Amino acid sequence: MAVPLGGNVKGRQGKRRPAVGLEASAPVGKKGRSADLSALKLPSHGYPTEHPFNKDGYRYILAEPDPHAPFRQEFDESNEWSGKPIPGWLYRSLCPGIVLLALHDRAPQLKIAEDRLAVTGEKGYCMVRATHGVSRGAWYWEAGVEEMPEGAAARLGWGRRYANLQAPLGYDKFGYSWRSRKGTRFHESRGRHYSAAYGEGDTLGFLLVLPERAAAAACTPNTYKDRPLVKFKSHLYYEDKDNIQESLNNLKALPGSRIYFFKNGECQGEAFADIYQGCYYPTVSLHKNVTVSVNFGPNFKFPPTTDCNYRPMSEKAEEAICEQTMADLLFLTENEGKLRLDTFNL
Incomplete structure (x- = not known):
């Protein structure tokens, strides 16, 4: 069962133009007071x-009320902020408790299964990322090719947040992929012979090794509490602007980093080495109506035979919650004075 596609956000000349229903304000209750989004129910997925x-160029991160935000009671009891935008620091980014395929971080034409563990393509190459990424350590995930009609193809692997969603993985500097046709590996649109082809019925494995000496800053996620909140269909989202050029300028190879691909339990050898430092997400890109399922662990059909002490991607969910909480706490601590001033000046 496919999840219905939502609205999208279109930019024009570098300026944000909201889709219908996307507003830079808080939801308003019957008396003009902002409604409490904690009462809104999320679907089972x-x-x-x-x-x-x-x-x-814009990213939207689902937000939820932060019960631990300072001065929250003053805001809740005040009539002075009625009709004004809710400060972003009163909320926090909703951190999923399980690793799944992202509904928002994908090309809209892709069809995501109800359990968010399978995806079907349509027409030209486009991609979807997982909900969680990793920036250090060794991590593994699996994909199964459920259906691959004649003429369809897949490029699977690891991609960063800036990898173009309307292109195959490996099209730019932000992704590393393994193509079903001829088993070619791709990065920056350059294909290199790697292995035999794979197809319907095959189970593929993806092992990423990022040295622990990776910069500590890369291990702390962004806090979005200083970002504006926008409303879409009764939910609030942080709006964050991409800076792709800055990221391109700061690309640095990470010595000792490696990517390995596996086919039905057999390692196909080292695919890439000394990749660019950054946060990488399990990524699926599909051409035409191929269907691929994903398995983020902890139980794999073919656990990789390697001396590397890897972790299943499923373990990243709990770790990410801890990392996001720490980032939020650091922001609130460092900005306590400014937040207090803003609170009582409303």
Whole structure:
């Protein structure tokens, strides 16, 4: 069963133009007071079925009320902020408790299964990322090729947040992929012979090794509490602007980093070495109506035979919650004075 596609956000000349229903304000109750979003129910798969997509240089991160935000009681009891935008620091980014395929961080034409563990392509190459990424350590995930009609193809592997969703993985500097046709490996649109082809019925494995000496800053996620909140279909989202050029300028190879691909339990050898430092997400890109399922662990069909002490991607969910909480606490601590001033000046 496919999840219904939501709205999208279109940019024009570098300026944000909201989709219908996307407003830079808080939801308002019957008396003009902002409604409490904690009462809003999420679907069983943990994300609104109608939502803004990451597109045109902007990213949208689902937010939830932060019960630990300072001065929250003063805001709740005050009539002075009625009708004003809710400060972003009163909320926090909703961190999923399980690793799944992202509904918002994908090309809209892709069809995501109800359990968010399978995806079907349509027409030209486009991609979807997982909900969680990793920036250090060794991590593994699996994909199964469920259906691959004649003429269809897949490129699977690891991609960063800036990898173009409307292109095959490995099209730019932000992704490393393994193509079903001829088993070619791709990075920056350059294909190199790697292995035999794979197809329907095969189970593929993806092992990423990032040295622990990776910069500590890369291990602490962004806090979005200083970002504006926008409303879409009764939910609030942080709006964050991409800076792709800055990221391109700061690309640095990470010595000792490696990527290995596996086919039905057999390692196909080292695919890439000394990749660019950064946060990498399990990524699926599909051409035409191929269907691929994903398995983020902890139980794999073919656990990789390697001396590397890897972790299943499923373990990243709990770790990410801890990392995000730490980032939020650091922001609130460092900005306590400014937040107090803003609170009582409303």
